[in-house]
Amino acid sequence: MGKKIVGALVVLGVLGGLSAFVYALTNNKMELGYNKGYAPDQPIPFSHELHAGQYQINCKYCHSNAGQSRHATVPSLNICMNCHMVVKTDSPWIQQISEAYNKGESVAWQKVHLLPDHVKFNHSAHILAGKECQTCHGPVEQMPVVYQWSSLSMGWCVNCHRQPENNAPVNCGTCHY
Ligand code: HEC
Ligand code: HEC
């Protein structure tokens, strides 16, 4: 390879690297604190793909609060034991769940979605307005490990509230304390 070509490639490489760097910076800035894609390690490998996908257990069977209150909440172990009292009792994970259940303990599930404290969100308002879980959480029934699918940025909320068919409020006090 001629020196000139190598030189040109180096310059291109540096420019390419630089623009990738600038892109990453601006992109990072836009996503900072929003945790899109966040999937913390869970104490027990619970799979939505298996339960909500393959076995088609309804979201609200486990997240029954979603339609009625501000928080959707994660199910307590008695919901799991409805099946796992008899299903797959030879699994060490299920044995761990049974032991915790028998001792009256709970599983320390790590929160996937974390809105800042100054924001108020209300599940039931959205469910009553006919929004599907998947509109905001993505195809959870295909996720072996559930992750944050939407950005949860203010723009994301406001864009949807602004759609004429939604007729949802956009004044600051709707979403902020
Ligand atoms: C309009 C968007 C939207 C819809 C629709 C929605 N969610 Fe959520 N969900 C969110 C947001 C935003 C959070 C984070 C709330 C927070 O941090 O306070 C969240 C959090 C959660 C949590 C964590 C516990 C909690 O309440 O903070 C669960 C579980 C959950 N959603 C399940 C569901 C299920 C099941 C459905 C359908 C029945 C659903 N969600 C519909 C936006 C939505
Ligand atoms: C409606 C029935 C039902 C409910 C409710 C249920 N499961 Fe399951 N679960 C299953 C079935 C069926 C399997 C697959 C068993 C198999 O592979 O033979 C399974 C598999 C599992 C496994 C994989 C075990 C292994 O070692 O392969 C885990 C972990 C698990 N469930 C955890 C939970 C937890 C935690 C809850 C409560 C939040 C729960 N399940 C609620 C039916 C259920």
Ligand code: HEC
């Ligand atoms: C068999 C019970 C079960 C079913 C059915 C189920 N989930 Fe869950 N879900 C859980 C458990 C347990 C957790 C906490 C562990 C985890 O994050 O994986 C959870 C966590 C979540 C979270 C993350 C909550 C957080 O910490 O922010 C969302 C979002 C969610 N589920 C949505 C759904 C949706 C949408 C469906 C239907 C497609 C569904 N779930 C069906 C048991 C269930």
Ligand code: HEC
């Ligand atoms: C997919 C569209 C959509 C997204 C995304 C969305 N919303 Fe909403 N929101 C609605 C609709 C529709 C209503 C119900 C309007 C009505 O009927 O009053 C609503 C209602 C609300 C309400 C209740 C208003 C009231 O006083 O009754 C709050 C609070 C709210 N949204 C906060 C948020 C926040 C915070 C986010 C982002 C984290 C968000 N929403 C994301 C569509 C959305």
Ligand code: HEC
């Ligand atoms: C539909 C819901 C919604 C409405 C309406 C809304 N916000 Fe927000 N806002 C959010 C959410 C969610 C966040 C957190 C995510 C983020 O920082 O983008 C946020 C964040 C913020 C922040 C913090 C930004 C930062 O960098 O930490 C400020 C300041 C703010 N909003 C001001 C306002 C003002 C002023 C209004 C009225 C003009 C308003 N918001 C209306 C949902 C909303």
